[in-house]
Amino acid sequence: MATTIASGVHRRPDRSGASRATAPVRRFAAVGSARVSSVLVGTVRHQGTSLPGHVAARIWPGALPTLAGQLGTTVVVVGTNGKTTTAALVERMLRRPGRRPIANRSGANMEQGIVTSLVRESDLHGRLRRPGEGAPDGVFEVDELALEHVLPALGPTVIVATNLFRDQLDRYGEADSIVDRWAIALAAAPDGSVLIHCADDPRLSMLAAGSGLPSRTFGLTGPPADRNPPGSGDAVADPVACRTCGHQLAYRWRSIGHLGDFACPVGHIRRRPPDMTVRPGPWAGQGDAAGRTLGGIELVLEDATSAAVARPALLGLGNAYNVAAAVAAATALGRGMEGSADAISGYAGPYGRLERLEIDGRHLILMLAKNPVSLGETVRLESLLAPDVVLLAVNDAPADGRDVSWIWDAPIAGLVADRDVVVAGSRASDLRLRLKYDRAGTAPAPSSISGSISLAAGLEAALERTPRGGTLLAAATYTAMMGLRVLAQRQGDAQPAPR
Amino acid sequence: MRIVHLFPDVLRFYGDGGNVATLAQRARLRSIDVEVAEVTVGAGRLPLADLFFIGGGQDREQVTVAGELERLGGQLMDRVADGAALLAVCGGYQNLGTAYRTALGSDLPCPGLLPVSTDAAGRRRRLVGPVVARIGGPALELVSGAMGAPDGRPDPGREAWPVRTLVGFENHGGRTTLALDAAPLADVAIGYGNNGIDGTEGVLIRPGEGGLRGLRIGTYLHGPLLPRNPHLADALIAAALTAGGTPPRLAPLDDTLEWEAHRAARERIRAASGSRHRTPDWVRGLVDPVRNLIGY
Numbered sequence: 001m002a003t004t005i006a007s008g009v010h011r012r013p014d015r016s017g018a019s020r021a022t023a024p025v026r027r028f029a030a031v032g033s034a035r036v037s038s039v040l041v042g043t044v045r046h047q048g049t050s051l052p053g054h055v056a057a058r059i060w061p062g063a064l065p066t067l068a069g070q071l072g073t074t075v076v077v078v079g080t081n082g083k084t085t086t087a088a089l090v091e092r093m094l095r096r097p098g099r100r101p102i103a104n105r106s107g108a109n110m111e112q113g114i115v116t117s118l119v120r121e122s123d124l125h126g127r128l129r130r131p132g133e134g135a136p137d138g139v140f141e142v143d144e145l146a147l148e149h150v151l152p153a154l155g156p157t158v159i160v161a162t163n164l165f166r167d168q169l170d171r172y173g174e175a176d177s178i179v180d181r182w183a184i185a186l187a188a189a190p191d192g193s194v195l196i197h198c199a200d201d202p203r204l205s206m207l208a209a210g211s212g213l214p215s216r217t218f219g220l221t222g223p224p225a226d227r228n229p230p231g232s233g234d235a236v237a238d239p240v241a242c243r244t245c246g247h248q249l250a251y252r253w254r255s256i257g258h259l260g261d262f263a264c265p266v267g268h269i270r271r272r273p274p275d276m277t278v279r280p281g282p283w284a285g286q287g288d289a290a291g292r293t294l295g296g297i298e299l300v301l302e303d304a305t306s307a308a309v310a311r312p313a314l315l316g317l318g319n320a321y322n323v324a325a326a327v328a329a330a331t332a333l334g335r336g337m338e339g340s341a342d343a344i345s346g347y348a349g350p351y352g353r354l355e356r357l358e359i360d361g362r363h364l365i366l367m368l369a370k371n372p373v374s375l376g377e378t379v380r381l382e383s384l385l386a387p388d389v390v391l392l393a394v395n396d397a398p399a400d401g402r403d404v405s406w407i408w409d410a411p412i413a414g415l416v417a418d419r420d421v422v423v424a425g426s427r428a429s430d431l432r433l434r435l436k437y438d439r440a441g442t443a444p445a446p447s448s449i450s451g452s453i454s455l456a457a458g459l460e461a462a463l464e465r466t467p468r469g470g471t472l473l474a475a476a477t478y479t480a481m482m483g484l485r486v487l488a489q490r491q492g493d494a495q496p497a498p499r
Numbered sequence: 500m501r502i503v504h505l506f507p508d509v510l511r512f513y514g515d516g517g518n519v520a521t522l523a524q525r526a527r528l529r530s531i532d533v534e535v536a537e538v539t540v541g542a543g544r545l546p547l548a549d550l551f552f553i554g555g556g557q558d559r560e561q562v563t564v565a566g567e568l569e570r571l572g573g574q575l576m577d578r579v580a581d582g583a584a585l586l587a588v589c590g591g592y593q594n595l596g597t598a599y600r601t602a603l604g605s606d607l608p609c610p611g612l613l614p615v616s617t618d619a620a621g622r623r624r625r626l627v628g629p630v631v632a633r634i635g636g637p638a639l640e641l642v643s644g645a646m647g648a649p650d651g652r653p654d655p656g657r658e659a660w661p662v663r664t665l666v667g668f669e670n671h672g673g674r675t676t677l678a679l680d681a682a683p684l685a686d687v688a689i690g691y692g693n694n695g696i697d698g699t700e701g702v703l704i705r706p707g708e709g710g711l712r713g714l715r716i717g718t719y720l721h722g723p724l725l726p727r728n729p730h731l732a733d734a735l736i737a738a739a740l741t742a743g744g745t746p747p748r749l750a751p752l753d754d755t756l757e758w759e760a761h762r763a764a765r766e767r768i769r770a771a772s773g774s775r776h777r778t779p780d781w782v783r784g785l786v787d788p789v790r791n792l793i794g795y
Contacts, residue, residue, distance in 0.1 A: 166512065174512075174557040239509040241559045248509065248540060248563065402629070403668045405721050408514030426767075429760035433726045436756055437520045452763070 027126035030060035034119040050108040053115030060126070064111065064153040067118035070128045071102070072135035074154050075329055078142050078182075079162030081374050082322040083109070085314075086162055087141040088350045089326035093340040094137050094333070101137040102128070106350065107399065107482070110146040111153075144178050148185035156192030159213075160329045162322065164203040165257050166238050167371040167401070175238065179203055186211035196328045198321060199274035200259040206243050206269060216332050218324035219274030223253035223261075224317055244268040256317055257373045276303040276331070278324035280317065296348075301327050301337060310341035313348040315384060318377050352481045354381075357488045361468040364488055369475040370401065375410035378475045382415050387473035390415055391462040393425040393455060393480035400477040407434050415475070420465045424458020425480045455483045500526050500739060501534045503548040505575075505591065506564055508539045513670065515554030515588050517723035518732075522550065525729070526736050529750050540567055545574040548583055550739040555589030555721065558602055558619070558672070564594050565607035572610025579612065579713035582706070582742025584735050588724060592701070592717035593617040593673050602672060613717045614681040614709070615693075615702050619673035627670045629768040630690030630720060632700045634663055634731075637682050641705070641714070641734040641746065662730045664688075665700075666764040667720030675719070677702055684718050689772050693719065712743030727764055729757040 034052035041049045057063050068074060073094070077087040084106040094101045104117040121136065122128050128136055142150050144167075151157065161182075166175045186195065186207065195211060197204040199219035208215045237257050240249050242264040254260035263270035281298035296313040299320055310323055323344065330340040349355070355366040365385060369375040396402045404427045415421075416435060423431040429452070459474075466472045474484055504519050523533045536546055540563060556564070568575070575595075579585050587595050598616035599607045634642065642662060665685050674694035677683060683693070684701030692700035701718030704711070714735065718724060725732040729752075737746035 176557050176559055238512075239556070239560055239563075241563065246559065246562055403513070403670065403721070405514030405517070405668065405723055408517030408520075408723055408726075409511070429756070429763050430727075432756055433760050434517070437517065437524050437726065 024125060026060050028124050030056040030063060031119055031122055031124050031126060033059060034116070038116075038120070050110060050112035050116050052119055053108070053112035053117070056119045057112060057115050063119065063126075064115050064150070066126060067115070067122055067128060068138065068154045070135055071138040071155065073101075073137040073333055074157045075101075075137070075139045075160060075333075076142050076147070076150065076154070076157050077140065077160045077162065077325075078144060078147050079160075080144070080165040080167045080371065081377075082162040082318055082325070083141045084350045085319060085353055086160060086322040086325045087139050089312075089323060089344050089347070090160070090329050091139045092347060093326060093330040093335060093343045094139060095343065096132065099131045099136065101139045103139045104141060106141055107478070109141045109143045111149050114140050114142070114150060145181065148181055148188065151185050151190070151193075152188050154190060156190050157194075158329050158332055159186070159189065159193060159195045160325050161195065161197040161201075161204050161207075162325050163198055163201050163257075163259060164207075165371060165373045166406070175203070179207055179243075182207055183210060186213060189213060194332055196325060196332060198259065198325065199271060200255060200261070200321075202240050202249055202258065202262040202269070202271070205262075205271065209269065210243075216276070216328055217272065217274045218276040218278065218321070218328040219271075220255055220320070221277045221279045224255050224280070242266070242268050256321075256377065259321075274324075276301060276324055276328045278320050278327075280320040296346075299323050299341075301341060303328075303331065303337070306337045308337040308341040310344060311346065312344045313346050315354060316377055316381050318374075319349070352485060355485070357485075359488055359491050360463060362463060362466045363469075363471045364463075365471060365473045366481055366484060366488075367473065367475045368478065368481050369410075370477050372406050372409040375407070375412065375475060378473075379410070379412060379415045382473070385471065385473055387419070388470035389420045389422065389462050389466045389472045391422045391424060391458055391472060391474040391476075391484075392431050393423070393458060393474060393476035393484060394427045394431055395425045395477050395480045395483075396427050397479045399479050404430055404477075407431065413438055415473075422458055422462040422465065424453045424455050424462075425477070426452040428453040428458070455480060456487055459484060459487050500531050500550070500736070501536060501546070501548040502550045502552065502739075503546060504535065504537045505551060505553040506540055506567065507537050507554070509560040509563055510554045510556035510590055512555050512557065513589065513668075513721040514723045515552075515721065518554070518586065518588065518725045519552050521723070521725040521729075521732050522552070522736060525732050525752065528752055529736075531736075531740070538571075540564075542567075542571070545571050545578060548578065549742070550584045550586070550735060551575065551578065553585075553587045553591030553595065555591060557590075561590045561594055561599075562601065562607065564590070565599070565609065568594060568610050569608050572612070576610060576612060576711070579715065580711045582712040582744075584714040584739040584743075585612070585716065586724075586735055587613065587715075587717045589669075589671055589719055589721065592719065593619075593671075593675065595717065596675070597678070599673070613702055613715060614678035614704065615675050615717060616678075617673040617675040623672065623674075625670065625672045626674075626691040626695055626719075628668070628690055629764070629771070630665075630667050630669050630692070630700065631688045631765050631768050632665045632667075632685035632690065632692065632720075633688055634665060634685045635683055635703065637705050638684055638703050638731075638734070639663065641703075641738065642730045661758070661762060661765065664761070664765060665720060665724075665728050665731065666761055666768065667718075667722040667724055667728070669719045670721060671719050684716060689768055706738055706743035714738035714743065722764075727757060727761045729754045729761075 034056040037055045038052040041051050091103045102121050104113045195213040195215040199217035240258045249262045252261040261271050279300040299310045327340050352368045357364045367378045526533045595612040596615040597611040600618045600620045602619045604620045683699035684703040687700045704715040706714045
């Protein structure tokens with residue numbers, strides 16, 4: 001089913017009566033305060049802050065609907081894994097000469113984070129700047145729990161749902177609770193919205209079926225070849241039950257976690273062939289001459305009317321899904337498939353996701369791993385990346401998730417067997433225990449009573465063990481990944497890859 | 500020694516598989532041959548085993564498991580009656596009780612293997628957070644029996660070990676109540692425990708009590724439970740080895756890492772909650788969003 005909404009056409013009239021009456025003074029105060037707080041926070045940390053938006057929204061409650069109402073096209077990206085990458089891909093596809101879509105940063109994906117990004121692009125009267133002609137577009141990554149608060153404030157939106165895995169159970173309770181909250185959120189989606197979702201994810205398929213929104217799906221053509229045996233999936237697959245009858249779903253093949261060709265044994269729901277398919281080709285190339293990327297996969301994308309090949313500098317099956325999601329969104333907005341694929345050629349992804357940095361003549365690869373699936377995917381890439389040393393860094397700040405028991409569910413054997421492993425972060429002692437029980441008795445020597453190891457100490461120890469010219473792979477939770485980035489960029493000749 | 504993991508295909512949230520890995524590894528390090536088997540949904544028969552483990556999962560999966568236990572519950576009771584040890588965490592703990600009312604208000608059939616009943620009905624908030632608990636008397640006896648100190652004091656070489664405490668993380672909507680004559684596994688110092696009211700956490704039934712020879716432990720503690728509470732792991736292994744008879748003294752292992760992790764967790768939890776009380780939710784409600792806003 002081809003569903004298209006042309007960009008810029010259906011701008012919802014400003015719904016918030018309050019903001020129509022909002023005194024210019026209030027808007028001025030809101031935007032002004034946001035600017036000030038932006039500067040203040042910038043002295044401490046500037047990546048992923050939502051403080052300016054929070055401040056603005058306090059002063060001007062109608063900020064989000066008023067500012068978002070001025071956007072041409074709005075795209076919202078939700079999901080457990082792949083939000084940031086997919087949003088970054090969509091943003092690239094929607095760029096036009098002289099203008100980029102307004103986007104938020106991955107650390108700022110709650111309501112205030114979106115307001116932050118909009119306020120940054122607005123003048124002191126509360127009007128969005130319009131470079132070139134026409135209204136700016138918006139591409140926003142949205143946290144799972146924030147969707148129901150954000151959607152009603154936006155106009156007709158292309159909602160891209162990547163997947164729904166188990167993550168941060170201490171925040172969410174269960175993955176099923178997210179499904180329930182999204183059902184509520186989608187029921188309140190503005191008229192004219194479209195849902196783009198993964199056909200291989202039964203949770204999303206059941207959600208879409210109940211939402212009544214026009215939808216467009218993306219998925220694989222068949223069982224992925226990199227699993228052994230093909231289609232067998234992996235050990236981190238959560239059980240998923242049919243929402244109608246409660247029976248566990250059966251699979252003909254699996255790709256990642258609970259994604260795959262699913263069906264309810266009684267027949268209530270089954271995977272439908274995706275509207276847009278993606279077929280990953282082999283890993284292409286050894287990276288560019290300057291060693292700034294790791295090469296990437298060729299992706300063949302196809303829908304009912306067209307086909308294209310994308311060659312981003314991305315790796316892994318998860319990214320194949322992310323690219324398909326982004327292209328499906330772009331084509332739903334009327335962009336051509338080939339143009340969209342070209343827009344991401346050579347793109348190596350957002351920071352912290354297989355990001356490559358050079359320190360002291362060693363290659364550091366940073367990978368975000370925050371739940372069993374993302375850690376599992378890192379493990380899968382291990383043979384491709386062939387690190388000499390692995391650094392595991394797990395923090396338990398609110399942004400990481402306070403409960404780290406998920407590290408026991410990720411099959412890390414492939415990553416740590418026969419290899420030097422260094423641990424760091426506030427939960428380093430838990431990692432050490434995990435390694436001990438995985439490596440049958442051999443354990444790294446204990447070092448601290450507090451149980452935590454500073455990122456600086458961990459990074460230093462890991463770099464020391466990595467030979468010159470060798471590779472250090474760092475898998476880290478969110479705040480640990482951000483911390484490592486900062487440390488790495490400060491050290492001597494660290495050269496971040498261009499984004 | 501054979502360990503059977505019950506329904507890992509549907510009850511494997513929260514890293515509970517780490518409990519099985521810990522038990523197996525600690526036994527192997529004592530030169531005990533260990534076999535780990537899984538019983539998945541749809542199985543017709545429970546194999547014989549020395550130790551059964553059942554973990555946690557979502558509410559939806561617990562309905563599935565209740566159905567399985569209608570069929571297999573009697574067999575499990577037989578195994579435990581013959582001396583098999585049992586560890587049930589969270590969802591499994593709830594399912595094996597005498598009664599369980601789901602969040603939607605329906606009563607699931609329960610095999611009554613543990614003298615507890617659970618009520619998850621009503622939209623009450625989930626009990627989530629880190630836990631420090633003090634092991635009760637019966638549990639301590641078992642623990643010290645396994646660790647080889649007959650009078651309950653740790654060996655001189657392990658004086659500093661906090662064997663009286665358990666650390667973990669809880670995340671449950673159900674409130675569990677113990678039967679009048681049932682002993683808890685531990686008393687909560689920090690956290691909610693079984694129901695957030697009576698200060699108990701888990702349940703422990705000693706071998707021979709209630710007519711069943713096997714040791715039975717139920718708890719809400721994730722983490723997973725056993726890696727940071729090696730004394731409890733050893734108590735289970737010892738009970739499993741003797742089918743409920745006099746537990747052997749297990750050879751000591753180098754548990755420096757385990758106790759470091761245990762102590763670190765205990766200190767962090769205590770520091771985060773301040774003196775004896777949990778951080779009031781309103782404080783956490785202020786602090787966490789600010790941390791999120793700044794991006795920390």
